[in-house]
Amino acid sequence: MRFLEKTKKKKNLTDKKPEDKSDPVAIEQEKLTISEQEKLTKEKERLRKKVNKLIKKQKMKQVREIVKEQEDLKPWGQEAHVKVGCRLIQLLMDTAYIQPPVDQSGDGSLDICPAFVHVLKTVTKDAQKTSRRYGMIECDPLVHKGMEKTARHMVIPYMPMLVPPINWTGYDRGAYLFLPSYVMRTHGAKQQRQVVKRTPRTQLEPVFEALDTLGSTKWRVNKRVLGVIDRIWANGGHLADLVDREDVPLPEEPDTEDETEIKKWKWKVKDAKKENSERHSQRCDIELKLAVSRKMKDEEGFYYPHNLDFRGRAYPMHPYLNHLGSDMCRGILEFSEGRRLGKSGLRWLKIHLANLYAGGVDKLSFDGRVAFTENHVDEIFDSVDRPLEGRRWWLGAEDPFQCLAACINLAEALRSPSPETTVSYMPVHQDGSCNGLQHYAALGRDKLGAAAVNLVGGEKPADVYSGIAARVLDIMRSDAEKDPATNPNALHARLLVNQVDRKLVKQTVMTSVYGVTYVGARDQIKRRLKERGNIADDSALFAAACYAARTTLTALGEMFEAARSIMSWLGECAKVIASENHPVRWTTPLGLPVVQPYRQLGRHLIKTSLQVLTLQRETDKVMVKRQRTAFPPNFVHSLDGSHMMMTAVACKKAGLNFAGVHDSYWTHACDVDEMNRILREKFVELYEAPILENLLESFQESFPNLTFPPLPDRGDFDLRDVLESPYFFN
Structure with missing residues (x-):
């Protein structure tokens, strides 16, 4: 009662005196207010009716324009999204x-x-x-x-399109007709999103044109390959890299009180459950891809709208069945338009089949790969006629479903009275040789590095992984001859000298361009050694991996000295910028602005109807170490993305069908020679520009008060040699 009395007294003191209704001015103002409200209500009703009519006519573009004009429709913040989402979840649980x-x-x-x-x-x-x-x-x-058991119940919003995508004209204008479409996947990086939005459209035109080109390629489902996959899946999977549809049985609990045995059993149960969880995830993934394949298999053709990640690499917006996906996805997809093979196309189709079979065959000369395919014609025919009942030669391929698709196309041609007139729908790939190091060799004009990654011609392709493995072996043989009493590396070298091959060092060489650390290299090599099982003792395995990692990084530094110096220079520049609490930013050769998104995350508590949620939120402080270590690989990714998009536009203008997966370029077999010419010319065009000089100049303009290290020394490699290198992309 006392509380109520105090509240009433306080209210009486704070309440304003009501306006005098007899005041003519007040009455007139009230009439005006009512009149404005009536007008507003009528206008909203008119717009509502207009929008309903437009929706019925499916004129969604005009609907969006009307909605955008209404200023009171502001986007919800993160907190509102979370609270409404939790309330909806609660309603679901209640009902x-x-x-x-x-x-x-x-x-x-x-x-x-x-x-x-x-x-x-x-x-x-x-x-x-x-x-x-x-x-x-x-x-x-x-x-x-x-x-x-199935993922068919899932809703897949971003399906391939049955009509060509809308051309990109702005940050959120292009691609899908009605679904929200954004030219860049910023993942909440506010600064990156704002920079792209503020960039003039004329500057982004080359990027928009490239994305439109990639999105205009028309695809279809290869029904014969899909039929084989469906049969394998219906019979339980577990073939051609498809996961087994059955779970691993859990081990029975031992009838003992021995703690050691019980502990072993618990670990086995844990491993089995982990394996089953992974299988479940893989099964869901396959079901989603097959669901899309079955839905699209009777369509004449479909398209993949593309957008970018923040570095400028292009990706299809549909996430499941696309040409960036697994071997199964790539085997299912083919061009909707067919073209006659011709003499050149028939040869490239044979080379392509050898590349897909791999197992070292893809390291032969082109003539050697053609010979490999011609020597296995009987196996190819058997794979096509009896894919699951015959000798199953195609299952031995590194990419079995793509190999089967190539077998089907090649068998059709070889059985034709005129093989060269056979129409092919097969996308034939040309892949870069350790593409990241190719870009570094071009940046540094590095002759030794250029020769190692096929920027210069040769009788057969240079294999950078075998080259590094050979150098590692030389170092280890030298160490093995030393006295273990004075050189502890001698024991490790003797243990490993018979285990060094390209597979042992391949992952480390591949990731070196992305800034792999000593710890990362050690763990990669340790996994390879553990798979082989030749070193049983864990401590000896760890010590051997440490030694092998150091030796591999030494060999890399010797062979790619220019690449290491450029990576170091890029990292130092990033460190200078990030130390002043600025993110590293640059503009790609195609005019795309890039801002590294790495900032420290703060905690934000939101009280909802279910519980208090802790959300991460970007702060104003950048992550100095991450900005520094991520810059070299991100910068090179922005360059390989630029090269791919330049090639895509040029191929389109030359009348070729084109698809790209970062450093893998696809076209019809008959057009491979033309695409090879174009991609080499565009690579030379890209690196004839003073890329590093422009980058340093942009840093100095943006941060005039900071001091940056001088540009690293570069060699005298002639970029024009790339034009005559047959194995640059092969």
């Missing part, structure tokens, strides 16, 4: 129930139970010896069981 079968309810009753429940669980991290409570939404085991 969604499941009724178990009679035989599972125990007493024959038909009680219903919630399909979803909200639970709090404590998760302990053994390594950090800390625990945290997490809120989770769990579904009833029956619901989980119903969903785990």
Whole structure:
């Protein structure tokens, strides 16, 4: 009562005196207010009717323009999204129930139970010896069981398009007709998004043109390959890199009280559950891809709208069945338009089949690859006629489904009375030789590096991985001859000298261009050594991996000295900029502005109807180390993205069908020679520009008060040699 009395007194003191209704001015103002409200209501009603009519006529572009003009329709913030989302989840839990079968309810009753429940669980991290409570939404085991066998119930919004995508004209204008489409995947990086939005359209025209070109390529489903995949999947999978559809059985609990045996059993159970979880994820992925394939298989053709990541690499916006995907996806897809092979196309189709079979065949000369294919004609015919009942030669390929597709196309041609007139729908790939190092060799005009990655011609392709392995072997042989008492590396060298091959060093060489660290190289090599099982002792395995990693990085530094110096220079520039709390930013040769998104994350608490959520939010402070280590690989990715897009536009103008996967360029077999000429010319054109000089100048203009290290020394490699290199892309 006292509280109410105090509240009333306070209200009386603060309430304003009501306006005098007899005041003519007040009456007139009230009339005006009512009149404005009526007008506003009528205008909203008019717009509502107009929008409904336009929706019925499917004129969504005009609807969007009307909606954008209404200033009161502001976007929700993150907090509103979270609160509404949690409330919707809560409503789902309150209304969604499941009724178990009679035989599972125990007493024959038909009680219903919630399909979803909200639970709090404590998760302990053994390594950090800390625990945290997490809120989770769990579904009833029956619901989980119903969903785990298939992914066909899932809604896939961004499907391939049956009509050509809309040309890009702005940050959010282009690609899909009605679905939200953005030219760049910024993933919440606000500064990157704003920079792209502010960039003049004329500056971004080359990027828009390239994305439009990639999106205009028309695809279709290869029904014969899809039929084989469906048969394998229906029979349980477990062939051609498809996951087994059955789970690994959990080991039975041992009938013993021996703690050691029980501990081993628990570890085996843990491993089996992990394997089953991974299989479940892979099964869902395959089901999604097959669902799209089956939906699109009777279509005459379809298109993939493309957009960019923040570095300027292009990706299809549809995430499942696309040519960036697995061997299964690539085997299912082919060009919708067919073209006659011709003499050149028939030869390239044979080379392509050898490349797909791999196993070292792709390291032969072109004539050697043609000979390999011609020597296996009987196996090719058998693979086509009896893919699952015959000798299954195609299953031995590194890319089995793509190999099967090539077998089908080549068999059709070879069985034709005129093979060269056979129409081919097959995309034939030309892949860069360790493409990241190719870009570094061109940047540094490095003769030794250029020869190692096929920027100069040769009788057969140079294999950079074998070259590094040979140098590593030389170092280890030298160390093995030394006295272990004075040189501890001698023992490790003697242990490893018979295990060094290209496979041991390949991953480290591949990732060296992306700034692999000593720890990363050590872990990569350790995994390869562990797979071989020749070193049983864990401590000896670790020591050997440490030595092999150091030796591999030494060999890399010797062979690609210019690349290492450029990587170091880029990292130092990034460190100078990030130390002043600025993100590293640059503009690609095609005019795309890039801002590295790496900032420290803060915590933001939001109280919802379910629980208090902790969300991450970007702060104003950049991550200095991440800005520095990520800049060299990101910069090179922006260059390989530029090269691919320049090639795409030029191929389109030359009348070629083109598709690109970063450093892998695709066209019809009959057009490979023309595409090879174009991609080499565009590579030379890209690197004839003073890229590093322009980058340094842009840094100095943006940060005039900072001091940057001088440009690294470069060699005298002649870029024009690339034009005559047959194995630059092969």
